[in-house]
Amino acid sequence: MILIDQPPGSQYRAVEISEDGRLVRIAGQPDSPAGKTLESLHFPGIHILEPEFLSWVEPGFSDINSGVYPRLISHGAPVYGYHTSFRWLDLGTPGDFLHAACELISEIAEGEKESAILVGNQSRVSPRSILEGPLEIGARAEIGPECCLRRSVLADDVVLEDGVVVEDSLVGDHVRLETGRVLKHSLAADESGEIRTVRWD
Helix, strand or coil, X not given: CEXXXXXXXXXXXXXXXXCCCEEEEECCXXXXXXXXXXXXXXXXXXXXXXXXXXXXXXXXXXXXXXXXXXXXXXXXXXXXXXXXXXXXXXXXXXXXXXXXXXXXXXXXXXXXXXXXXXXXXXXXXXXCCEEEEEEEECCCCEECCCCEEEEEEECCCCEECCCCEEECCEECCCCEECCCCEEECEEEEEECCEEEEEECC
16 A cells, blocks of 8 residues: 655545554544554555455445555455655546646646646647646637636637636536636536536636
């Protein structure tokens, strides 16, 4: 199991390991021997499992973290964690995904965040539009005049008509936004020809 330092302000339950990396508790289970010094870490969901692990998974709904791992630990099975310092980005919500994407765009573009702009192949962007990074525009996109795009990710084949504003948002494949449309802190997706938007705060 890959383990990292607890993210600042984290609400996640800890994984606790001994000095040799053996798992002692996960999410407070099982009870820990008194007086044992443990390192408290975060499990981002990456693990390498032996085929025998599946025999511990009960039929029906099963939660590996609160059900399977605590039983393995209680039975003395060799369950180990590897503490690494690699960066982990939570993608659990559209806002989290956008934050992670913007960080990566900034690194790929190797510039100031405001100028970190990636434009896909065969995309056409009007010179009369305002673009502010971090920003990714996918392949074959058409961005009309007077559009304003800031801190967003647009997927492939997106069409923005004149004067569209997209800020801090995610726009899926094949989405067409009509003239004057404003999208802020939102996810827009094409569902069978109908554009659906969901706003987050």
